[in-house]
Amino acid sequence: MPLVRIPTVLRKHTDGAAKVEADGATVGEVFDQLVARHPGLGDDLFADGQVRGFINVYVDDEDIRYVSGLDTPVEDDTEVAIMPAVAGGAELPSVGR
Amino acid sequence: MRFGDISQAIGNTPLVGLPRLSPDGYTLYLKLEGENPTGSVKDRVAKYLIEQAERYGQLQPGQRVLEPTSGNTGIGLAALCKVKGYPLTCVMPENTSEERTQLLTMFGVDIVFSPANEGSNGSVRLAQQFAADDPTVFMPFQYGNPANALAHYETTGPEIIADLPDVAAFVAGLGTGGSVTGVGKRLKAWNPHVRIFAAEPEYGDLVYGLRNLDEGYVPEVLDQEVLDSRIKVDSLKALTWTRRLAEEEGIFAGVSTGASLEVAARVCKRLPEGSDVVAMSPDGGWKYLSTGAYAPGNVEEIATSISGTLWA
Numbered sequence: 001m002p003l004v005r006i007p008t009v010l011r012k013h014t015d016g017a018a019k020v021e022a023d024g025a026t027v028g029e030v031f032d033q034l035v036a037r038h039p040g041l042g043d044d045l046f047a048d049g050q051v052r053g054f055i056n057v058y059v060d061d062e063d064i065r066y067v068s069g070l071d072t073p074v075e076d077d078t079e080v081a082i083m084p085a086v087a088g089g090a091e092l093p094s095v096g097r
Numbered sequence: 098m099r100f101g102d103i104s105q106a107i108g109n110t111p112l113v114g115l116p117r118l119s120p121d122g123y124t125l126y127l128k129l130e131g132e133n134p135t136g137s138v139k140d141r142v143a144k145y146l147i148e149q150a151e152r153y154g155q156l157q158p159g160q161r162v163l164e165p166t167s168g169n170t171g172i173g174l175a176a177l178c179k180v181k182g183y184p185l186t187c188v189m190p191e192n193t194s195e196e197r198t199q200l201l202t203m204f205g206v207d208i209v210f211s212p213a214n215e216g217s218n219g220s221v222r223l224a225q226q227f228a229a230d231d232p233t234v235f236m237p238f239q240y241g242n243p244a245n246a247l248a249h250y251e252t253t254g255p256e257i258i259a260d261l262p263d264v265a266a267f268v269a270g271l272g273t274g275g276s277v278t279g280v281g282k283r284l285k286a287w288n289p290h291v292r293i294f295a296a297e298p299e300y301g302d303l304v305y306g307l308r309n310l311d312e313g314y315v316p317e318v319l320d321q322e323v324l325d326s327r328i329k330v331d332s333l334k335a336l337t338w339t340r341r342l343a344e345e346e347g348i349f350a351g352v353s354t355g356a357s358l359e360v361a362a363r364v365c366k367r368l369p370e371g372s373d374v375v376a377m378s379p380d381g382g383w384k385y386l387s388t389g390a391y392a393p394g395n396v397e398e399i400a401t402s403i404s405g406t407l408w409a
Contacts, residue, residue, distance in 0.1 A: 056329075066324065066325065067326075
């Protein structure tokens with residue numbers, strides 16, 4: 001079953017789980033099952049049936065906007081990652097040394 | 098090459114082949130932007146931000162420049178403002194590395210610290226507030242200033258075309274979006290079949306953890322239409338490629354260079370055999386030594402330790 005990576009801010013909807021399995025042949029189907037099991041995710045992920053603008057969704061590291069959007073096909077071992085958009089720049093705070 | 102002063106010595110960087118790292122049947126080239134005067138691609142951007150403002154009368158002699166940055170743009174602006182006689186204020190998070198504070202201070206920059214826990218978004222907010230309160234300052238604002246992408250459209254792009262007219266694809270990291278947008282538009286104007294890929298840094302939970310999804314940010318400079326795809330690269334892959342670049346090709350680059358190389362190697366199989374692919378190396382590795390990215394040891398452990406820092 002495809003594995004969906006949940007960002008920290010959305011884990012309140014998945015009982016803290018960072019990775020959740022959900023079935024489907026496309027990203028859209030996977031998300032439908034995901035939202036059916038964790039209803040709180042729906043409003044945070046979608047607005048007007050589309051993935052919200054500041055959320056990026058990747059299938060095997062590739063942004064689905066450049067594949068086939070929610071129709072992007074997924075396979076059993078596909079990783080679907082949901083990530084918040086982060087502004088770039090070249091800041092390098094000394095964290096995690 | 099002889100120049101009157103540092104502001105004229107920007108650009109015309111080497112485009113270097115990577116015969117040992119290129120996938121079979123393809124050739125990867127790296128545009129070494131670390132060869133710019135202050136050591137990064139941002140010298141090009143700083144020059145355009147300042148000189149476009151001069152040209153359009155947004156910046157008067159001696160006027161103060163204000164920009165939220167503690168990174169390469171700040172350093173590039175600092176050198177340029179010094180020789181052009183503009184006082185510069187940089188707004189940056191208070192947990193910025195000591196190296197950067199020292200470098201900016203040496204260039205005579207006035208530093209204002211924003212709260213560490215607000216990250217770069219906090220610096221942007223504070224700088225915007227200062228600019229609103231004090232109309233005498235000029236804020237170039239690289240995230241929203243078309244001069245950022247224009248620098249690449251007018252300089253980086255043409256240099257690549259001159260050196261490698263058959264370029265099939267270009268890869269650069271996604272920060273402000275200036276490189277992919279400017280170079281991408283120029284290369285596509287030259288040859289509409291050129292493919293443009295963005296390498297997006299993927300950090301650890303530590304970086305994303307505190308972000309509210311509503312506070313996301315898509316820089317105005319980025320034109321998502323010019324991209325053929327956008328591929329995320331985690332710290333381990335970026336670091337692995339960065340270290341291989343030093344070990345196998347003798348090039349010491351910053352970690353974001355490794356991210357672009359990972360994408361460049363990955364997209365080769367989408368291109369006809371024999372294609373030449375250019376990746377951008379925004380800077381050398383010098384400013385990242387203190388992160389431990391190049392230290393001896395287990396690469397996976399090092400990648401985990403740097404995944405909490407913004408390495409691109």
